[in-house]
Amino acid sequence: PEVFNILLQILEDGRLTDAQGREVDFRNTVIIMTSNVGAQHLKGEATVGFRPATAEETYKGIKDRVLADLKRTFRPEFLNRIDEIIVFHQLEEEHLQEIVDLMLKDVKKRLAEKGIGLEVSGEAKKLLTREGYDPTLGARPLRRAIQRLVENPLAEELLAGRIKAGDVVQVDVKEGNLTFTPRERVAQETS
Numbered sequence: 091p092e093v094f095n096i097l098l099q100i101l102e103d104g105r106l107t108d109a110q111g112r113e114v115d116f117r118n119t120v121i122i123m124t125s126n127v128g129a130q131h132l133k134g135e136a137t138v139g140f141r142p143a144t145a146e147e148t149y150k151g152i153k154d155r156v157l158a159d160l161k162r163t164f165r166p167e168f169l170n171r172i173d174e175i176i177v178f179h180q181l182e183e184e185h186l187q188e189i190v191d192l193m194l195k196d197v198k199k200r201l202a203e204k205g206i207g208l209e210v211s212g213e214a215k216k217l218l219t220r221e222g223y224d225p226t227l228g229a230r231p232l233r234r235a236i237q238r239l240v241e242n243p244l245a246e247e248l249l250a251g252r253i254k255a256g257d258v259v260q261v262d263v264k265e266g267n268l269t270f271t272p273r274e275r276v277a278q279e280t281s
Contacts (some may be wrong), residue, residue: 094168097123101171127163128156128177129227153177181228186219189229193236194218201244205255210240213263239268247272 100106104117131152156177160169169175181189194215198208222235240261247253247270257272 094165097121098168098171101168123172125160125163126227128152128159131155131159149179152180181223183219186223186229186232187215189232190215190218190222190236193232194240197236197241197244201259204248206248206253207258208244208261209258210261211263214261214268217263217266217268243268243270 096106100116100121104115106114106116157175160175194208194210201208218232218235218239221239222232223229224231244253244259247259253259253270253272257274260271260273262269262271
């Protein structure tokens with residue numbers, strides 16, 4: 091509740107003053123707020139009737155329920171000061187694949203600083219997507235899945251000396267688990 095009062099002061103007055111009298115000006119500021127209010131409506135949307143709903147009809151129904159939840163959760167004086175409320179569409183698998191690619195790019199960059207290459211198969215990326223996606227939480231768990239399933243095992247392999255500078259690590263899937271196979275970069279380039 092106190093956070094809402096602070097936000098209300100920012101939205102109402104365009105400034106925020108702390109206990110020591112210091113003032114922060116928010117008049118020329120765009121404030122983007124996110125919330126998981128109504129996220130439960132994104133899971134398994136089913137239609138009742140004789141015909142399946144179109145994607146747009148399904149989205150409209152979800153949006154109406156999410157906005158109703160917003161009105162129940164936040165006070166009217168707070169909602170009245172928000173210029174626009176956007177309800178995002180649920181993430182599709184191709185969006186998640188792109189997010190996995192971006193996160194793995196960061197891992198590859200950090201490994202490259204240590205002289206280690208990383209190649210991740212499409213099957214491994216699909217496994218990461220499945221393990222790290224939750225319809226209610228969205229893509230946030232992907233970061234933890236990549237840490238748990240890729241970064242931690244790679245760190246253990248590095249500490250054990252099984253992966254070293256000059257190696258290229260191939261990440262693949264075997265029997266439902268990720269595998270890490272180091273190859274020497276020179277051997278890879280000559281084959």
